Amino acid sequence: MATALGTALVALTGCTSSNAQSSDDQGETKQAEAAVIRLAERHAAPRIAGADLEGRHTALADFQGKIVVVNVWGSWCSPCRAEAAVLEEIHREMWPRGVRFLGINTRDRQTKAARSFEQTYGLTFPSLYDPSGRLLMQFPADILNPQAIPSTLVVDRRGRIAASVSGPMTVSGLRSMITRVLEEGT
Template sequence: MAWWTFSAARTAAAATAAVIAVALTGCATGKDAVRQGDTWQFVSPGGQTVITYEPAHRKPVAPLSGPELVTDKPVALADFAGKAVVVNVWGSWCGPCRGEADLLLRTFHQTRDRGVAFLGINLRDDRGSARDFVTDRGIDYPSIYDFTGARLAALTTPTSVVPTTIVLDRAHRPAVVYLRAVEAVELKAAIDKVLADQ
C-alpha cells in the first residue's frame, strides 16, 4: 500500500512538472514567432513577429467578452465603443509578460485621455496568482480571465504566443499585432498611427 502511494505521488509530481514545462515553453521570449511544446504548434504568417494591417485591409474582430479577472463582473470589448483598444494577452507565469507590465501600464495612463482603452486577457493562469500580479503592479485596466483560451480564440487574429499585444483601431479592427513582448516606443507609435488614421 505504501509503495502504491509513493508511486502515485511520484507520477502526479511528474505530470505537474510536465504541465509547467509546457506552459513555460509557450512563453515567447525571442524574436521568432514559433510556439512549440504542447499539443499544437503555431507559426505566424511568414514567421513575422509584428504584423501590420493597413486601414483598407482591416476587418473587425469577433465579439470578445468574459469575467473580469479581479471583480468577476462581465467585461466586453464592446464596452469600449469608439475607442482604440490595446489588447494584451498575458500570464503571471510568463517572464516577458512581467517585463512589459510596467510599460503597458505607463502607456495606458499616457493615452487613455486620447480615446485609448487597454484590455488584458489572462491566459492559462492560476486566478489567485494572476490577481496578485495585477494588485502588486497597480494595474488598473481590466483583464478578462480566460484560462482555456476559448475567448481569445474568438479574436481570429494571430494570438497564440504569450505575450501578444494587439492594437485595435476605433472600429475594433486589428492595426498591429505583436507576437512577442512589445517595446514602449513602438507601442506608442502604433497608437499614434491608429489615432491619426481615424
C-alpha cells in the first residue's frame, strides 16, 4: 500500500516538482547539478525516431557525431513553459560549437497545441511528437523517468548518454552540463 501510494505521488508530481531545483531561505531557485556520467559507464542512447511536429521524419541518428541535447516537454507543463527560453538561448549559443537540440513533445493529444507552444516560445529546434510516451520508454528508467517532465539529456559525440537532469534547467546549469561534455573532445 505504501509503495503504491508513493508511486502515485511521484506520477502526480512529475511536471510540477523535481530534484533539479530547490529553494533557499531567500526564495531563490538553485539549479541542482546534473548527473554527468563517467565515460566508462556510458551506454548508447536509444535509436529514437519518428515524426516531428511538422510531420517530417526525424531521428537522433540524424545528428551522428554531434553533441545532442534532448529535452522532454509538454505544452501542458508549466515548468516547461518557464524553461523554453533557456533552451532556445542555449540552442542558439551552442549551435556554432556543433551542439544540436532535439525535443520530445509528450502527452499532447494533438500536434496543434505543441506547435503553438513552439511558436509562442520561439523554439527553432525540431521536436519529435510522442503523445503516448512510447519514445520515452526506450530510455533506461534510471536515466529518464517518463513521469518527470521536463527532463534533459546530453548525448555525446559517440551517441552515448553523457548527462541527465529531471526538472527545468537554468541557463547556467544547461550551459555547464553541455560544456562539460564539449570539453571531453572526441
